[in-house]
Amino acid sequence: MTLPPGPSAPAAFQTARLVARPVPFLESCRRRYGETFTAQVLRVGPMVFISDPASIKTLFGADRQNTIAPGRNVVLAPVLGRRSLLLLEGKEHLRRRKLMLPPFHGERMRAYEAVMAEATEREVASWPVGRAFPLHPSMQAITLEVILRAVFGVEDDERRALLRRNLVGILATTRSPRAIGMTIGRLRRLPVYRRVGEMLAEADEILLAEIAERRGDPRLASREDILSLLVGARFEDGSTMNDAELRDQLMTLLMAGHETTATGLAWAFDLLFRAPQKLQRLRAELAQGGHEYLDAAIEETLRVRPVVPFIGRQLRVPTELGAYELPEGTTVMPSIYLAHTRRDLYPDPQAFRPERFLDGGPDTYSWIPFGGGTRRCIGAAFAQLEMRVVMRTVLGRAELRPATNQAEPIVRRNVTLSPRNGTPAILVSRHPARRLAATV
Numbered sequence: 298m299t300l301p302p303g304p305s306a307p308a309a310f311q312t313a314r315l316v317a318r319p320v321p322f323l324e325s326c327r328r329r330y331g332e333t334f335t336a337q338v339l340r341v342g343p344m345v346f347i348s349d350p351a352s353i354k355t356l357f358g359a360d361r362q363n364t365i366a367p368g369r370n371v372v373l374a375p376v377l378g379r380r381s382l383l384l385l386e387g388k389e390h391l392r393r394r395k396l397m398l399p400p401f402h403g404e405r406m407r408a409y410e411a412v413m414a415e416a417t418e419r420e421v422a423s424w425p426v427g428r429a430f431p432l433h434p435s436m437q438a439i440t441l442e443v444i445l446r447a448v449f450g451v452e453d454d455e456r457r458a459l460l461r462r463n464l465v466g467i468l469a470t471t472r473s474p475r476a477i478g479m480t481i482g483r484l485r486r487l488p489v490y491r492r493v494g495e496m497l498a499e500a501d502e503i504l505l506a507e508i509a510e511r512r513g514d515p516r517l518a519s520r521e522d523i524l525s526l527l528v529g530a531r532f533e534d535g536s537t538m539n540d541a542e543l544r545d546q547l548m549t550l551l552m553a554g555h556e557t558t559a560t561g562l563a564w565a566f567d568l569l570f571r572a573p574q575k576l577q578r579l580r581a582e583l584a585q586g587g588h589e590y591l592d593a594a595i596e597e598t599l600r601v602r603p604v605v606p607f608i609g610r611q612l613r614v615p616t617e618l619g620a621y622e623l624p625e626g627t628t629v630m631p632s633i634y635l636a637h638t639r640r641d642l643y644p645d646p647q648a649f650r651p652e653r654f655l656d657g658g659p660d661t662y663s664w665i666p667f668g669g670g671t672r673r674c675i676g677a678a679f680a681q682l683e684m685r686v687v688m689r690t691v692l693g694r695a696e697l698r699p700a701t702n703q704a705e706p707i708v709r710r711n712v713t714l715s716p717r718n719g720t721p722a723i724l725v726s727r728h729p730a731r732r733l734a735a736t737v
C-alpha cells in the first residue's frame with residue numbers, strides 16, 4: 298500500500314513550514330499534488346491530508362474505531378489534565394462525551410445570552426474613542442468573562458477577578474511559542490514555567506472551592522451554569538464525575554472555547570471591515586430585528602478563516618479514502634482550510650460572501666469548522682450563539698471603522714489561525730444603549 302504523493306523535502310523542513318505558515322504550505326501541496334497528499338512531520342511521521350467531502354465523511358464515520366492523531370494538544374496537556382475530554386480515547390472518551398453533551402444542547406444556550414450581551418456591553422464601554430486599538434484582545438476579554446460566568450458560574454466578583462488574573466497568565470503562556478517548554482520535564486523548573494505552575498495551582502484551588510460549594514448548593518437544580526449541570530450529571534451506572542475530573546473538564550472548556558471564539562470574532566470584524574456593503578446590509582438587518590444575514594456572515598467567516606486549520610485521526614483499521622487504501626496506523630488529517638477553499642464547492646473561494654449561506658448553505662462535510670464525528674466540537678452551538686450576540690451588541694453600540702486598509706495576514710498561534718495584528722479598529726462613536734428589537 299503506497300501513501301498519496303507529497304513533498305520530498307526533509308521532514309524538518311516540511312514540519313517548519315507546516316508549523317510556521319500552515320496556509321501557504323497546505324496550498325502549495327494542493328497545487329502540486331492534488332486534494333490528497335502526504336506531508337512528512339517530525340516525531341509523527343507521514344500525515345495524509347484530505348479535503349474532499351466523501352473522504353471526510355468516511356473518516357468521521359469511523360471515529361469509534363480510530364483514535365486522535367498523535368501529538369494532539371501536546372502543548373495544552375499539562376494544563377488540561379489527564380481526564381480531559383480533548384485527550385481521552387475510546388470508551389472513556391464516549392462515556393464523558395455523553396455526560397457533557399446535554400448541557401451544550403442548542404436549545405439550552407439561550408440561558409447564556411444575557412451574560413454574553415453584558416460582557417460585550419462592558420467591553421465596548423472601555424474602548425477609546427478616535428484612537429486605534431486591536432479588537433482581538435477585547436474579544437478575548439469578552440469570551441473569558443463569558444466562560445467564567447456561563448461555564449464556571451463564578452458569582453463572587455473577587456473570586457472571579459483572582460481566577461481571571463491567573464487564567465490570563467496561563468493562557469498567555471499557552472499562546473506563545475515558549476509553551477512547548479511546559480511539556481519538557483527539565484525545563485519546567487525554569488522561573489517562567491514555575492510561575493505558570495503557581496498560577497495553575499491558584500486557579501485549581503478556586504475551581505475546587507467552586508466545585509465543593511456547588512455540591513452543597515441547595516439551588517443546584519435551578520442553576521444554569523455548565524459546572525452546575527456537570528456536577529449534577531450522572532454516568533449510566535449512576536456515578537458522577539469526581540472533583541479532579543470536573544476540574545480537568547472546566548480547564549478543557551476554557552482552553553477549547555475561549556481563544557477559538559475570540560479569534561472567530563476578530564476575523565468576522567476584519568472581513569466585514571473589508572466589505573462595507575455587506576456590513577451595511579448587516580446593520581440594516583439588525584436594525585430591523587433580524588439575524589439571518591448575521592448568521593450567514595458568521596458561517597462564512599468560519600469558512601474562509603477557519604480558526605482551526607486541520608484536525609487529525611489515526612487509523613486503527615485499513616481504510617479506503619478516495620483513490621487510496623491506507624494502512625492501519627496512518628495519520629489522516631482532514632484539512633478544514635483546504636475543504637473550505639475548494640473551487641468546486643465554493644466558487645471564488647477567497648471571497649467573503651455571506652450570501653453563500655443564505656438558503657441552506659453547503660452540505661455537512663463541506664463546512665467543518667467544528668470538526669466532526671464523535672469528536673465534533675461540543676461547544677459549536679455555544680460559540681455560534683456567542684458570536685451572534687457579541688457582533689449584534691458591538692454593531693448596535695459602536696460605530697467602528699478599520700484602523701488600516703490592509704486585510705489582516707493569517708498567522709498561526711498554537712492550534713489556531715489568528716489575525717496577525719489583532720484586527721486594529723477605531724471607535725468613531727458610541728451609541729447610547731438601546732433595547733434592540735431583535736431577539737437572537
Ligand code: HEM
Pocket residue numbers: 382383384394448549550551553554555557558561604605608609666667668669670671672673674675676677679680
Ligand atoms: C469558533 C469557536 C470554536 C471552534 C472553531 C472550535 C473548533 C473545534 C474543533 C475543530 C474541534 C475538534 C473536532 C474534531 O476533532 O473533530 C473542537 C473540539 C472541542 N471543542 Fe471546540 N471550537 C470552538 C468553540 C468551543 C467552545 C465555545 C467550547 C466550549 C465551551 C468548545 C469545546 C470543545 C471541546 C470540549 C472539544 C473536544 C470534543 C471531543 O474531543 O469530544 N469549543 N472544537
